[in-house]
Amino acid sequence: MTQTTTRVLEPSDLDAALAILESEPVANAFVTSRVQVAGLDPWRLGGEMWGWYADGRLRSLCYSGANLVPICAGPEAVRAFADRARRAGRRCSSIVGPADPTALLWRHLEPSWGPAREVRPQQPLMVTESPSADVVPDPLVRRIRKDETEALMPACVAMFTEEVGVSPLAGDGGLLYQARVAELIGAGRSFARIDDGKVVFKAEIGAATPQACQIQGVWVAPEHRGKGLSETGMAAVLRYALADVAPIVSLYVNDYNTPARKAYRRVGFREVGAFMSVLF
Template structure:
């Protein structure tokens, strides 16, 4: 196998699997795709995996679809990969994953990209195994499709708070279908008040055999500051642990209130992610 960057195929499944298994929590995104697709294939989930080869061995890789997700990429390889991707002329919506790799890719890819919407260089990657340290909220449950008219606005509010613009920009049907897919897969969790409005919601966003990555955590502003977050998060953890033993998430380092809630539940820091929104 020549050195350099090569698009991987099914012949590389075993080598890529070994690479992913070095850090299955950080690499849950690609692990989930590999398990769902039973390996790489020509129609591989709307993207491709670019491998980094040295002395004939696969030493790193990067999922390249709408998003870029590095796997075991060093600072030097990341910078070279950013140039390679930039010269390809492809456009991406985001880069996310281990901070060193993401920021290295962006250090050179930025020369070929528009001004980023946001760069988040420090996002603690947190994980929990075993029982949460607080009692779970009893009302949290998986949502139903007949609740979409209530769930979708809550998801959109979370998205706008997190990203800075509405997911309905350019039309909302695609976003509604995405939320509906989460509901159908029993990946959407919420609790509701007496008026039928969402109090708290979260999603089991990415799931592999070893790890569930929680996404989309949101508390209705009317219920914030009441000390409810930790118990709801504990309930999310218990639901996630029915799918895999490790539950993880990543959060912006400046979000001290969220970090405190996660630590109360029993999450510990296991790495650092970064995100570039394009």
């Protein structure tokens, strides 16, 4: 009979954890990028990494921080992670990850953690290794400089509020969110087109590893929508990402956002799976 156990991983478990994370470089890009920088120390990582063991071997992970993220987790591991999360109580603002294990995790947790503010059960995961020749990158989309942070912030806040449904300025007055925006700008992973001092398109490379990176925060100013800026802007960001960051670029999008899915396909992305998000 298989013996299983679950525990919080320690810095000495780093190699084993990275082996699991890097087995699915696209799906795990967000957590992998954090672990590669911060290791497994909870303070530096911003949360705990739980490990599920079968017969003494580490098989699955679950990141428990601002997000709860199941990683390479089958039904038994998901059940064990749900039991641990239930005992600890909800500390995260969302559950997010590959659709199947995330859906199962939510089914286990909903009776004690629910109701959620919103559930997005199917968010297509899209990837590309090369840009489409059909869309010419917008030459005015460029990296944002540190001295342009203040000019970019209103667009970032508008995007977040539109996408998540709450303002990132709530709670701590936006200090954490502003720090994250500044971090991405400082890393050279924030891009925008600014016309007459106003952002008309923006996007970031939010997670980055040597194997894969993930574009996030795509936004077009409302008065400029329908002009193809999302396609030409994304083509420009994709060019930067493939040249400077990683050989595989990914993103995930809400299934009901048909215009965005069509635009991303035109730029060269294809759907390879699905994520799910539970927002609190």
